[in-house]
Each structure stands twice: as structure tokens, then as C-alpha cells.
Amino acid sequence: MAFLSKEVYKEFEDVVGEENICxxxxxxxxxxxxxxxxxxxxxxxxxxQALVKLCNKHKLKFRPICTGWSGMFPKxxxxxxxxxxxxxxxxNEKNMYAVVEPYVISSELQAELMKRGLNFCIKGAGTNCSAxxxxxxxxxxxxxxxDRNHLAIEWVTPEGDIVRSGxxxxxxxxxxxxxxxxxxxxxxxxxxxxGVTPGVFxxxxxxxxxxxxxxxxxxxxxxxxxxxxxxxxxxxxxYYSFPSVEKMWQAELKLGEAEVCYELxxxxxxxxxxxxxxxxxxxxxxxxxxxxxxxxxxxFVIIAGNSAEDFAWKKKxxxxxxxxxxxKSLKTVENPEIEGILMCQCTRxxxxxxxxxxxxxxxxSIPIMGQRDLTIKWAIGAGEAKKPLIKKGxxxxxxxxxxxxxxxxxxxxxxxxxxKFDPRNEEAKKAVEKWQQEQTRRAFTERxxxxxxxxxxxxxxxxxxxxxxxxxxxxxxDPNGVSPEGGSLV
Amino acid sequence: xxxxxYAGDMAxxxxxxxxxxxxxxxxxxxxxxYACPSISRYNFHAYSGGGRVNIGSEMLKSGMxxxxxxxHVVYNCQMCGACDTSCKYAMDMEVLxxxxxxxxxxxEDGKTNPALVKVIASLRKKGTMLTDATGKRGxxxxxxxxxxxxxxxxxxxxxxxxxxxxDKNMQKLARxxxxxxxxxxINFGIAGDAETCCGGRAYQMGYKDDFLAQAxxxxxxxxxxxxxxxxxxxxxxxxxxxxxxxxxxxxxxxxVLHISEYIERLIKAGKLKLKKKVDLSVTYHDPCxxxxxxxxxxxxxxxxxxxxxxxxxxxxxxxxxxxxxxEPPRDVLKSIPGIKFTxxxxxxxxxxxxxxxxxxxxSNPGFAKWTAQKRIDEAVSTxxxxxxxxxxxxxxxxxxAIKESGSAMKVYDIVELVEKAI
Numbered sequence: 001m002a003f004l005s006k007e008v009y010k011e012f013e014d015v016v017g018e019e020n021i022c023x024x025x026x027x028x029x030x031x032x033x034x035x036x037x038x039x040x041x042x043x044x045x046x047x048x049q050a051l052v053k054l055c056n057k058h059k060l061k062f063r064p065i066c067t068g069w070s071g072m073f074p075k076x077x078x079x080x081x082x083x084x085x086x087x088x089x090x091x092n093e094k095n096m097y098a099v100v101e102p103y104v105i106s107s108e109l110q111a112e113l114m115k116r117g118l119n120f121c122i123k124g125a126g127t128n129c130s131a132x133x134x135x136x137x138x139x140x141x142x143x144x145x146x147d148r149n150h151l152a153i154e155w156v157t158p159e160g161d162i163v164r165s166g167x168x169x170x171x172x173x174x175x176x177x178x179x180x181x182x183x184x185x186x187x188x189x190x191x192x193x194x195g196v197t198p199g200v201f202x203x204x205x206x207x208x209x210x211x212x213x214x215x216x217x218x219x220x221x222x223x224x225x226x227x228x229x230x231x232x233x234x235x236x237x238x239y240y241s242f243p244s245v246e247k248m249w250q251a252e253l254k255l256g257e258a259e260v261c262y263e264l265x266x267x268x269x270x271x272x273x274x275x276x277x278x279x280x281x282x283x284x285x286x287x288x289x290x291x292x293x294x295x296x297x298x299x300f301v302i303i304a305g306n307s308a309e310d311f312a313w314k315k316k317x318x319x320x321x322x323x324x325x326x327x328k329s330l331k332t333v334e335n336p337e338i339e340g341i342l343m344c345q346c347t348r349x350x351x352x353x354x355x356x357x358x359x360x361x362x363x364x365s366i367p368i369m370g371q372r373d374l375t376i377k378w379a380i381g382a383g384e385a386k387k388p389l390i391k392k393g394x395x396x397x398x399x400x401x402x403x404x405x406x407x408x409x410x411x412x413x414x415x416x417x418x419x420k421f422d423p424r425n426e427e428a429k430k431a432v433e434k435w436q437q438e439q440t441r442r443a444f445t446e447r448x449x450x451x452x453x454x455x456x457x458x459x460x461x462x463x464x465x466x467x468x469x470x471x472x473x474x475x476x477x478d479p480n481g482v483s484p485e486g487g488s489l490v
Numbered sequence: 491x492x493x494x495x496y497a498g499d500m501a502x503x504x505x506x507x508x509x510x511x512x513x514x515x516x517x518x519x520x521x522x523x524y525a526c527p528s529i530s531r532y533n534f535h536a537y538s539g540g541g542r543v544n545i546g547s548e549m550l551k552s553g554m555x556x557x558x559x560x561x562h563v564v565y566n567c568q569m570c571g572a573c574d575t576s577c578k579y580a581m582d583m584e585v586l587x588x589x590x591x592x593x594x595x596x597x598e599d600g601k602t603n604p605a606l607v608k609v610i611a612s613l614r615k616k617g618t619m620l621t622d623a624t625g626k627r628g629x630x631x632x633x634x635x636x637x638x639x640x641x642x643x644x645x646x647x648x649x650x651x652x653x654x655x656x657d658k659n660m661q662k663l664a665r666x667x668x669x670x671x672x673x674x675x676i677n678f679g680i681a682g683d684a685e686t687c688c689g690g691r692a693y694q695m696g697y698k699d700d701f702l703a704q705a706x707x708x709x710x711x712x713x714x715x716x717x718x719x720x721x722x723x724x725x726x727x728x729x730x731x732x733x734x735x736x737x738x739x740x741x742x743x744x745x746v747l748h749i750s751e752y753i754e755r756l757i758k759a760g761k762l763k764l765k766k767k768v769d770l771s772v773t774y775h776d777p778c779x780x781x782x783x784x785x786x787x788x789x790x791x792x793x794x795x796x797x798x799x800x801x802x803x804x805x806x807x808x809x810x811x812x813x814x815x816x817e818p819p820r821d822v823l824k825s826i827p828g829i830k831f832t833x834x835x836x837x838x839x840x841x842x843x844x845x846x847x848x849x850x851x852x853s854n855p856g857f858a859k860w861t862a863q864k865r866i867d868e869a870v871s872t873x874x875x876x877x878x879x880x881x882x883x884x885x886x887x888x889x890x891a892i893k894e895s896g897s898a899m900k901v902y903d904i905v906e907l908v909e910k911a912i
Binding site for chain 2: 030087105224226353354357358390395
């Protein structure tokens with residue numbers, strides 16, 4: 001059925017041109033399993049603004065997307081596919097920021113930055129996702145994560161106003177997210193429900209960091225088995241396992257405080273296996289091998305020196321801290337071929353799909369940013385709770401593992417736990433959803449943390465009724481209720 | 491095979507969009523990061539590899555819901571396989587195979603493209619994909635004294651291909667190839683007027699039965715000639731003989747070589763010496779069907795092991811594009827005195843398509859030229875004077891784009907440069 005009348009469709013078409021709007025139901029399954037009123041491809045901020053205003057005029061709901069993955073899409077909603085907004089607007093080396101449109105993927109921006117001795121925070125979702133995406137990633141020890149990295153932002157509000165935050169609000173500069181000009185940091189969040197900012201982010205400035213590595217990794221060979229022809233002389237990658245979670249955490253904390261790691265990523269053995277293998281069968285065999293090789297939980301580290309002396313010092317500190325915690329280097333990763341490709345993939349964040357979707361086809365996760373020691377303790381229980389699902393064959397066997405890493409050389413960090421499963425197996429799907437609900441609730445009731453993925457009416461009151469405030473805010477921003485799902489940066 | 495057999499693969503797509511880009515490790519900047527011409531040109535997700543398999547997956551469940559837009563999506567794809575390679579960097583799933591099966595289903599359901607219907611009519615009537623083909627197929631060889639493989643025993647059968655045989659601008663490639671083989675003293679022959687289309691392009695267009703008919707005719711002819719080796723000058727022909735005939739158990743023990751592979755072999759064996767200097771800076775374009783789609787077929791049958799992982803018994807080996815013909819043409823170019831060789835950004839298994847494949851050069855010439863121009867722009871960015879390819883379809887499409895854009899870039903087939911050097 002057509003959701004839009006011919007006249008309304010024509011109004012939208014007049015904004016973007018005939019080629020950039022479609023309401024043919026045949027193409028909709030390409031996006032998601034819902035009936036969209038139309039898919040529209042705006043090419044710039046002015047077009048986004050005009051489209052949003054039309055949505056308000058006709059009381060039509062919309063949602064923007066970038067490269068895809070997932071989202072909530074009620075029937076009859078208009079989808080703004082931001083694919084045509086794919087330009088790097090500026091790379092400001094002096095003030096260390098880059099301004100991008102939504103469909104610039106992280107891989108493109110990072111490649112441009114590395115040529116200039118710079119890097120930025122690529123989120124764990126992968127380098128194939130929008131460079132504007134907010135969240136955490138493998139390089140958080142160096143680049144931090146979340147709203148630390150968003151500077152000035154251009155935002156089309158749900159009513160169709162253009163808001164320019166931070167320095168952009170008072171000048172043409174993008175160097176700061178908080179001023180001179182309106183900060184709006186608490187509103188422009190986007191990531192976690194119900195705090196998903198409505199409207200459309202059309203440009204964002206992201207913070208840049210020093211990159212001590214090569215202008216380009218010397219990747220040779222053929223897909224899917226790329227290798228480095230040589231490991232950069234000032235870089236080293238290792239995986240360390242520890243006799244206990246406590247020892248691992250002790251080492252992680254000390255390494256953070258010493259500020260020697262370019263990257264500290266708390267991969268479990270299953271994630272290392274997924275990263276370095278080219279197919280599921282190989283992955284399974286490698287996981288079984290690594291499981292025997294590790295002595296317990298562990299993490300992956302990249303050291304990058306700014307000079308030969310700096311590199312030598314960082315290595316020495318790393319080895320001392322790891323030894324003090326009885327850590328053991330995984331021999332498999334010391335193999336230069338594996339070390340090299342892990343180093344490249346974990347800097348370019350190019351194997352997330354191998355870790356998440358390849359084994360079963362789908363995954364579900366509980367991600368949490370918080371006090372690492374607490375979230376680790378919770379994750380041990382959540383991992384144990386996965387084991388019956390593994391035994392029943394509902395989810396991929398990863399040993400009940402979780403993963404995570406410290407952010408900003410400190411005590412805060414990201415902890416996450418996956419369940420990978422076959423999406424066509426309804427029983428598995430339900431079992432994973434149940435596990436997710438139970439473990440999220442347990443985190444709250446046992447006072448580990450309050451995940452906003454949990455029931456709002458229980459969690460909200462414990463967090464100053466933030467959910468009520470947020471709802472009021474959204475109502476004020478979006479009086480016509482046209483931007484119900486937000487998700488503007490994803 | 492059928493679309494239904496790929497239901498599991500299609501359900502694996504997570505819409506990560508990797509299929510739209512070259513493999514992430516190989517992205518070198520904001521330019522030349524896109525892999526798929528179709529999504530790059532038309533932008534709606536439906537035009538990407540992921541979009542196509544998601545549509546296929548849904549229509550398997552709810553029935554084929556044909557619309558004009560759907561058919562526009564279906565036929566505006568060069569079937570170049572870039573999506574397949576990029577996806578398979580990380581995933582274990584087939585992408586191009588179900589896309590091809592979807593086309594076959596469209597043709598079976600009578601949902602065809604008018605331009606492609608004419609092409610197939612030509613194939614059925616004249617044995618060539620060229621609707622405007624006139625004259626005799628073997629006319630290009632007049633006066634060259636080549637052996638007729640249908641009458642004389644030869645070691646090597648040179649399968650010339652439709653475009654090179656009939657297109658007056660491309661016949662130079664056939665003559666250059668013949669000259670090279672003669673110079674190397676090879677006992678080779680051609681089928682001349684008896685040669686017929688390889689059928690590869692018909693398969694790409696969804697006309698499976700017509701492809702099979704051509705494959706059977708060709709293999710019967712090869713058998714009659716007694717040749718143990720077929721050399722093709724066209725990447726489509728190479729893929730058809732080497733990969734597709736094998737896929738349908740028609741190839742037997744026939745050795746199939748692309749002319750670039752054969753020339754490399756002759757140089758290594760000392761039978762061909764490239765002595766004359768060719769002062770030219772060049773870059774090389776990997777034809778899709780010589781590169782990633784030239785990877786040998788893998789015969790496999792098995793079942794998914796019940797349970798959590800997408801694994802099979804016996805283990806399923808995936809064709810991921812790594813085993814195409816990549817080094818021989820480069821080695822040949824590098825062995826020509828005077829040639830200065832530079833690589834483009836998108837090469838080998840993640841090469842950008844020339845635009846001609848899948849019937850697009852016939853059904854939507856504007857899109858074919860648009861795609862070719864993107865490649866010319868990339869070639870220009872290397873500073874090379876010329877782009878060298880190893881397929882007449884690529885050369886033709888590049889020249890058409892250049893004619894329209896006024897670019898100074900020159901286009902050569904690899905045999906033209908080898909001919910200059912011998």
C-alpha cells in the first residue's frame with residue numbers, strides 16, 4: 001500500500017529530485033523488514049532540513065540511517081538514507097579535528113589521517129561504520145571514547161531548525177563542542193535509549209590524536225588472508241593471559257596508569273581466534289587451540305614508540321607489569337604473521353564482523369561503560385549464565401567469555417559480553433533475549449550498574465528519574481512526534 | 491543450483507555495508523574506497539550486494555513481487571563480484587551466487603530486460619552476443635595463414651570471442667594474438683567461422699539454458715579439434731571455459747589459459763622474447779572475470795551441521811577471489827622493455843569493474859560508461875599515460891568513456907603492447 005499520497009510524495013521529490021526518492025515496496029526488504037513510506041536520499045543539510053520540515057507539515061515520522069546494521073523501524077516511517085552525504089569537509093591538522101558528513105566511514109577518515117600522522121577513535125562496531133558514530137573502541141586508551149571525541153556538531157532538529165553546537169555556534173570553527181556557543185552536550189547524545197537524540201546530525205567534528213605508526217600499513221597478500229610485509233619497527237602487538245581475572249585487572253590498571261599502551265583491548269580467546277582466521281571452521285579449531293594455550297582471561301596490547309628509546313621503555317614497562325601479574329604472552333600471537341595482521345586489524349578495526357556476525361549470523365550483547373572492577377565482576381556472572389546456552393547449542397561456544405578495556409588510562413572502562421547465534425533458530429533467539437534481560441536486571445538488582453537497556457520504570461527512579469526528564473526534553477524538541485527513534489549517528 | 495539453495499547464505503547478511511567498499515585494510519583514503527558500481531551510481535541500499543541478498547531472502551519467503559524498480563535493480567548490476575569479495579573478507583556466505591540465481595529466476599519468470607532479449611535473440615540466431623554483428627566471424631584472420639582447428643589437429647585452440655571477432659576496432663587484438671603465438675612457434679588454430687559465443691555473458695544476464703547450450707557446443711568443438719588447451723583473449727571467455735563450464739561439469743580435463751598466462755609461460759620457457767622498447771608509463775586494470783571471478787570453481791556438496799555455528803560437513807571451501815589471474819599480466823607488462831608500471835588503488839581481487847559486465851553495456855550504456863569513467867579517473871590519478879587491460883570489453887568501454895569525457899588516457903590490451911615488443 002502507498003503510505004504517501006501522490007501530492008505529498010511530489011513535495012518530497014521536489015526537494016531531492018526524482019532519482020533520490022523511492023516508495024516501491026520491492027526495495028524495502030533491502031533495508032529492513034518493515035514497510036517504509038519511502039526511502040529518501042538527501043544530499044546536504046539544506047535538503048535534510050527541507051525534508052524534516054515536510055515531515056512536520058504532514059505529521060510523518062522519519063528516521064535517518066548511515067551504513068546500516070540495525071534499528072527500530074515502525075511501519076510507515078520515512079527512512080532518510082544519508083549515503084549521499086559522504087564528504088570529509090575538513091581535516092584541521094593544527095587544531096587536531098576533522099569534520100565529516102554522516103556517510104564518511106571510519107576507514108576512509110582514518111586512512112586520510114594516518115597519512116598526516118593522526119588518528120581518531122574508531123568504534124568497536126567497525127571501520128565500515130560512520131566516522132561520526134559515538135561510542136567506544138579498541139584504541140580508547142589513547143583516543144578515549146564517547147562524547148569526549150565529538151566537538152562541534154551541526155544538527156537538524158526534529159522541527160527542522162539547524163542548530164550548530166559548540167564553537168560553531170559563535171564562529172565558523174569546529175574546534176570545541178562546548179563553546180564559545182551552546183554546548184548541548186547532554187542533548188546531543190544519540191547512543192543509548194531512551195537518550196537517543198531525535199533529529200538528524202548532518203556534520204560533526206571529531207577529535208584527532210597523534211598517530212606514531214606508519215602512513216599506511218604495508219598490507220600484502222589477498223583477501224581474506226592479508227598480512228603485513230613487515231611490522232613497523234616502532235610497534236609491537238602481544239596477547240597476554242593471566243591466571244585469574246583479578247591478576248588481569250591488576251595488570252590492566254597498572255598499564256593504564258603507566259600510559260604505555262597505544263591500544264589495550266580486552267579480547268577473549270574467541271575474539272582473537274575470530275580475528276586471525278579466514279573461515280568458521282578455522283575459527284573453531286583456532287579457538288580450541290588458543291583455549292589450551294591461555295592460562296585464563298587476557299587482553300591484547302599494541303605498543304607504539306615515538307622514538308627508539310620511547311619504544312624500548314614502553315616495552316620494558318609492559319613486560320614488567322605483565323610479569324608482576326604472572327601474565328603469559330600467547331605464542332600464537334608472537335608469530336610475526338599473526339602479530340602483524342592483528343596489529344593492522346585492531347588499529348583499523350576491520351575484523352569486527354568476523355568477531356560478531358560470522359560464526360552464527362547474528363549476535364546480541366550487553367555493553368556497559370562504567371567502573372571496570374565492578375563491571376568485570378558482573379560480567380563473570382553473565383558469562384557463567386551463557387554456559388547453559390552453549391551446552392544446548394543455542395549460542396556459539398566462546399567459553400562463556402566477556403571482554404572489555406580501560407578508557408583514558410584510568411579506572412573507567414567498557415565491558416561487553418556477546419552471545420552469537422543463528423538468527424533462524426527461534427529457540428536460540430528467545431534464549432538469548434531472556435539471558436540479556438536477566439543479566440541486565442541482575443546488574444541493577446545486585447548494584448553493579450544500571451543499564452539503560454533495562455526496564456526504565458525500575459532503573460529511572462534510581463537515576464534521578466532521568467527517563468522522565470528525557471521524555472520531557474524530547475517532547476519539547478519534537479512536539480509533532482516525527483522523530484521517534486532518533487539514532488541519528490548510527 | 492537454485493535461489494532456494496542459498497536461503498541460508500542470504501539470511502546471514504547483517505547489512506554491515508562492507509559489500510559497498512573495498513576490503514577495509516585496503517582503503518587508502520576518501521577516494522577510490524568504493525567497490526560496487528551499482529550502489530555507487532544508484533545509492534539505494536537495494537543496489538548493493540547486501541541489499542540484493544536481503545531482497546532475495548525476503549522474496550523467497552513471501553513470493554517474487556516484481557515491479558519496474560525491482561527489475562531496474564536486478565539488471566543494473568555488472569555482476570562483477572566486488573561485493574562478494576569484500577563480504578567474504580569477514581563472512582562465510584555466498585553473495586554473487588544468489589544474486590545470479592535471482593536473475594535466472596527473473597528470466598525464468600519472463601521478467602526480462604528488452605535490450606538483453608535482443609542480445610539473446612542474436613545469440614540464438616547468429617551465435618554471437620553482438621546484435622550488430624555482420625560478416626563472417628573468422629574474417630579477421632584472412633591472409634594470416636592460421637590453422638583451422640575444425641579441420642586440423644592443433645595443440646592449442648585460440649578462442650577469439652564475439653567482440654574481438656566482429657568489432658572492427660577490436661580485431662587488432664586477434665591479429666596481435668595470432669602474431670604472438672606464431673612468433674613463439676605454437677601449433678595453434680582457430681575455429682574461424684565455426685567458433686561460437688562462450689555463453690558466459692548469457693549466464694551473467696540470467697539466461698542459464700542459453701549458456702548451457704553454448705557451453706555444450708564449444709566443448710564438442712574442442713573435442714573435435716583434439717586440443718588439450720584453450721587460450722582465450724577475452725576475460726568473459728576465460729571465465730566461461732575455466733570456471734562456468736567446470737561448474738556444470740562440462741570442462742573435463744581441458745586446460746584453459748588466458749592469453750596473458752600463456753604469454754608469461756612462453757616468456758619463461760624462452761619461446762618468446764620481448765626485445766623492443768615500448769616507452770610508456772602504464773597502469774593495469776584487472777578484468778573482473780580474469781581476476782576475482784576467474785578463480786577456479788570448487789566442487790562441493792554437504793550439509794550445514796545443526797547448531798550454533800554456520801559450518802558444514804564436509805567443511806565448505808569458499809571462493810573468495812584470491813585465486814584469480816593477477817600476477818601473469820603484471821609480470822608480462824614488467825618484462826616489456828621501457829614500460830613504467832604503476833598500480834592503481836583498487837587492484838586484483840578488489841578491482842573496480844570496467845562497467846561492461848552483466849549485460850549492462852547493452853541494457854544501460856550510460857551506466858557502463860559512468861563506471862568506466864570512474865576507472866579512468868583512477869588511472870589518471872596514478873600519473874600513467876595508459877591503462878592496460880586484458881579483455882576487449884574493458885578496452886571498448888574505457889574508450890567509449892574517454893571519447894565522451896575527452897580524457898587523454900590511452901587504452902591498450904596487453905597483447906597490443908606485447909606485439910610492439912616482439
